Amino acid sequence: MVPDPPGPVPDPPGLVPAPPHTEPSLAASAATLRDVDALVAGCFACPRLVAWREDVAAVRRSSFRDQTYWGRGVPSFGDEAAHTLLVGLAPAAHGGNRTGRMFTGDPSGDFLFAALHRAGYANQPTSVSADDGLVLSGMRICAPVHCAPPDNKPTPDERRRCAPYLARELALLAPTLRCTVVLGAFAWQALLATLTDSGWRVPRPRPRFAHGAEVDVVGPDGRTLTLLGTYHVSARNTYTRLLTPDMLDAVLVRARQIAAG
Numbered sequence: 001m002v003p004d005p006p007g008p009v010p011d012p013p014g015l016v017p018a019p020p021h022t023e024p025s026l027a028a029s030a031a032t033l034r035d036v037d038a039l040v041a042g043c044f045a046c047p048r049l050v051a052w053r054e055d056v057a058a059v060r061r062s063s064f065r066d067q068t069y070w071g072r073g074v075p076s077f078g079d080e081a082a083h084t085l086l087v088g089l090a091p092a093a094h095g096g097n098r099t100g101r102m103f104t105g106d107p108s109g110d111f112l113f114a115a116l117h118r119a120g121y122a123n124q125p126t127s128v129s130a131d132d133g134l135v136l137s138g139m140r141i142c143a144p145v146h147c148a149p150p151d152n153k154p155t156p157d158e159r160r161r162c163a164p165y166l167a168r169e170l171a172l173l174a175p176t177l178r179c180t181v182v183l184g185a186f187a188w189q190a191l192l193a194t195l196t197d198s199g200w201r202v203p204r205p206r207p208r209f210a211h212g213a214e215v216d217v218v219g220p221d222g223r224t225l226t227l228l229g230t231y232h233v234s235a236r237n238t239y240t241r242l243l244t245p246d247m248l249d250a251v252l253v254r255a256r257q258i259a260a261g
Contacts, residue, residue, distance in 0.1 A: 012130035018042030037075035049147035070100035078140035083259035090145035097148035119252035144190035184232030
């Protein structure tokens with residue numbers, strides 16, 4: 001039996017979604033990060049992703065059957081004067097797509113937020129809902145694709161369509177941003193592509209992703225941004241111990257060293 005559709009979608013604290021639109025290019029004129037977030041929440045640019053996120057929100061997982069899913073584009077969140085940007089892949093179908101906040105409410109988030117708390121980026125080690133009191137300091141969390149994709153696999157076209165949001169975030173964070181922590185090969189390639197398109201000087205040949213990879217890129221204004229690679233915090237990687245807490249902790253310690261200059 002298919003459950004009844006969820007009720008009115010609650011907005012994460014401080015977020016008022018923009019009117020529905022299909023133009024991620026609007027992000028280029030966003031004056032603030034909150035404006036970018038509002039545009040993400042109002043975006044309907046990718047038909048396949050919109051259909052999937054809404055279907056997941058309507059059917060729901062049995063363990064969340066009584067909950068209302070967010071079911072929209074999931075905005076970035078965190079410190080608006082961040083020195084470190086953490087770049088994921090895309091929201092999880094029953095995580096961010098349910099809660100309205102990246103990594104909140106799924107096993108990947110359990111692993112990640114515990115590490116961010118140990119490193120001093122988060123005020124608490126868990127995140128279960130968008131209004132649970134989590135605060136990030138010095139860090140903002142984003143993704144190159146803002147809608148939950150089927151099988152966790154966005155297409156190249158979907159990634160490119162969503163890229164203006166990431167590009168604008170990088171531009172608005174320019175006064176403070178020093179480092180990015182990049183989770184996995186998909187995010188690594190997406191970030192390098194966005195940086196290249198935005199006029200950054202990326203080494204050639206293009207640096208390959210690896211856990212522990214460290215690469216400096218130079219912006220049009222001459223400032224340097226350091227990219228740090230780490231395996232994604234997916235349950236598959238953490239359950240098999242391809243990524244351990246100590247491994248992620250080491251990358252976050254290095255991020256703090258870079259931010260401190």
